[in-house]
Each structure stands twice: as structure tokens, then as C-alpha cells.
Amino acid sequence: xxxYLITMLLLMIVGSLYTLHAKDLMSAIISLGIVGFAVVIxxxxxxxxxxxxxxxxxxxxxxxxxxxxxxxxxYELEKKKIRISLAFYAATILMFAAVFYVIMMRLTNxxxxxxxxxxxMADTYIKAAYECxxxxxxxxxxxxxxxxxxxxxxxxxxxxxxxxxxxxRLHGKKKEN
Amino acid sequence: xSEQHGLTIIVKKVCQFIVPPLFLFGIYITVYxxxxxxxxxxxxxxxxxxxxxxxxxxxxxxxxxRKDKKNLELAESASIxxxxxxxxxxxxxxxxxxxxxxxLPAGKLGDILSSGFIPIGNLIIGIEVCASITxxxxxxxxxxxxxTQ
Numbered sequence: 284x285x286x287y288l289i290t291m292l293l294l295m296i297v298g299s300l301y302t303l304h305a306k307d308l309m310s311a312i313i314s315l316g317i318v319g320f321a322v323v324i325x326x327x328x329x330x331x332x333x334x335x336x337x338x339x340x341x342x343x344x345x346x347x348x349x350x351x352x353x354x355x356x357x358y359e360l361e362k363k364k365i366r367i368s369l370a371f372y373a374a375t376i377l378m379f380a381a382v383f384y385v386i387m388m389r390l391t392n393x394x395x396x397x398x399x400x401x402x403x404m405a406d407t408y409i410k411a412a413y414e415c416x417x418x419x420x421x422x423x424x425x426x427x428x429x430x431x432x433x434x435x436x437x438x439x440x441x442x443x444x445x446x447x448x449x450x451x452r453l454h455g456k457k458k459e460n
Numbered sequence: 461x462s463e464q465h466g467l468t469i470i471v472k473k474v475c476q477f478i479v480p481p482l483f484l485f486g487i488y489i490t491v492y493x494x495x496x497x498x499x500x501x502x503x504x505x506x507x508x509x510x511x512x513x514x515x516x517x518x519x520x521x522x523x524x525x526r527k528d529k530k531n532l533e534l535a536e537s538a539s540i541x542x543x544x545x546x547x548x549x550x551x552x553x554x555x556x557x558x559x560x561x562x563x564l565p566a567g568k569l570g571d572i573l574s575s576g577f578i579p580i581g582n583l584i585i586g587i588e589v590c591a592s593i594t595x596x597x598x599x600x601x602x603x604x605x606x607x608t609q
Contacts, residue, residue, distance in 0.1 A: 416566030417575035430560035451603040
């Protein structure tokens with residue numbers, strides 16, 4: 284197994300353990316963010332860049348929303364001053380630069396050179412979509428061998444509507460009063 | 461409630477002209493999803509916009525909206541159940557034990573009845589998306605009406 288992947292998995296384990304034992308909510312959320320971004324780098328190392336993009340967006344949005352909620356709820360607790368030494372800043376910057384350099388070298392080595400297309404998956408998709416007899420290749424893909432994905436999308440829509448209908452009903456709320 | 465009477469007569473006449481072709485266009489996009497660009501999701505959204513335009517222009521009563529909501533919930537649940545049944549039928553009838561196996565014959569390229577169960581799946585997804593999006597709108601309308609009472 285890859286040494287980078289093992290490092291990322293160890294980082295995720297340490298981050299989730301720290302989340303369980305953190306002192307306040309803010310540091311717990313930030314250490315949960317370590318897990319999310321380590322998942323992003325693991326996806327990149329396992330050569331799944333589309334999943335990594337989705338994970339980056341979801342992670343940033345959820346982290347921002349959670350931090351906004353926590354700063355609103357526990358505003359009084361977060362006012363204490365924390366003194367941070369210059370060495371801590373320097374160590375953080377050096378660590379970030381090292382991680383960035385290593386990841387960039389690793390990822391740019393695994394990509395194909397600029398200008399050369401990489402059509403192994405696309406060829407498979409086109410052949411399989413032609414075999415199912417659909418003139419529209421996109422529909423052939425999404426309902427033939429990615430139909431499980433389509434079932435997931437339809438289920439997401441049904442779940443969203445269920446949530447809306449459940450929140451917007453008034454009958455259940457009136458009985459409590 | 462202002463929703464009972466709808467909008468002005470100009471909007472109502474335009475709605476009577478536009479909504480039938482719009483609904484037909486949504487059905488066309490859904491049914492021809494395996495031949496031309498489009499599919500269940502796109503056609504469902506177009507059909508839902510036709511329904512929403514109709515309710516918005518003509519107005520509706522609270523009792524009728526409640527009945528509509530019940531029917532829409534039924535249609536949504538039945539269509540997602542139909543998609544699951546389709547997948548399990550592929551598992552049983554498809555020969556190899558694969559979820560969503562295309563068990564119907566492929567047919568001739570370019571016919572309406574071709575490419576196995578893809579038209580059926582498109583139709584089910586179209587009904588599901590149309591019912592879901594209209595249901596969100598109807599639920600919001602019912603919530604507003606009940607809140608003002």
C-alpha cells in the first residue's frame with residue numbers, strides 16, 4: 284500500500300480521535316475538517332478527481348455552515364484570547380509547504396502529459412451504451428449501466444420532498460400546544 | 461385568500477394557450493428520451509412547470525389543493541416503487557444476477573420501442589420528478605393558506 288495513503292489514513296484516525304476528546308465544539312469541528320480534507324487527498328491519490336471535487340465542495344460548505352452556527356450559539360465562550368508564539372506560525376507554514384509540495388509532485392506525476400487524451404473509460408462507455416440499443420448515448424449510460432446512480436438521484440429527490448412536506452405540515456404542531 | 465381567484469384575465473388566457481403544448485412537450489421529451497436529447501428528469505421538470513403555471517394563473521381552493529397533495533404523494537411513492545420493481549425485475553429475469561439488468565430485447569436502433577427498459581425507466585422517472593416538484597409547490601401553498609387562517 285502507498286505510503287502517502289497510509290499517512291492520510293493515520294491523519295484521519297488522529298483527527299477523528301481528537302474530535303471525540305476535544306474541549307470545545309469549535310476545535311471538534313475543525314478537527315473533523317481534517318478528516319474531510321484527508322478524504323479529498325485520498326480520492327486524489329486513488330485517481331478519482333471528480334469525487335475529490337465533489338468532496339471539496341461539500342466539505343467547505345458543511346464546515347462553513349457548522350462554524351457559523353457554532354459561533355452564533357456559543358459566542359460568549361469564544362472570546363478568550365489565545366497567545367500563539369512565532370515558532371508555531373513558522374512550523375505551520377513549513378508543514379503546509381511540505382505537504383503541498385509532496386502532494387503536487389505526486390499528483391502531477393500520475394497525470395498524463397498535456398495534450399494526450401486519456402480515453403480508456405470513454406471508449407468503454409460508448410461501446411456499452413451502443414450495445415443497449417439507445418440512440419441517445421447519455422440516456423443509454425444513465426439508465427443502462429449507471430442505473431443504480433439514477434436510482435440514487437431519484438431517491439435524493441424523494442427524500443428532499445419528504446423533508447419539505449414534513450416540515451411544512453401544521454397538524455402535528457398544533458396538537459402540542 | 462388571493463389564491464382562490466388567480467391572476468388577471470390576460471394571464472389566464474395566455475395560460476390556456478401555453479399550458480397544453482407545454483405539457484405535451486414534457487411528455488414528448490420524456491417518451492423520446494432514448495432517441496433525442498432529454499429524458500426523465502428534463503421532461504418531468506417541464507411537466508411540473510406546466511402544472512405550477514396552471515395553479516398560479518387560475519388559482520385554487522384549499523380543499524382541492526389538499527386532494528391534489530394526496531394524489532401527488534401517491535404518484536411520487538408509486539413511481540419510486542416502480543423504479544425499484546424494475547431494478548429487481550432485472551435482477552430476476554436478466555439471466556445474470558445483476559441489479560438493473562436490461563432484460564428486454566434491444567430492438568432496432570431508432571424505434572420508439574427499442575433499447576429494452578430504458579423508455580419505461582424514463583417514463584417512471586418523469587412521473588416521479590413531475591410529482592415531486594409539483595408537490596413542493598402545493599405544500600408551500602397549503603402552508604401559506606393554513607398560516608393566514
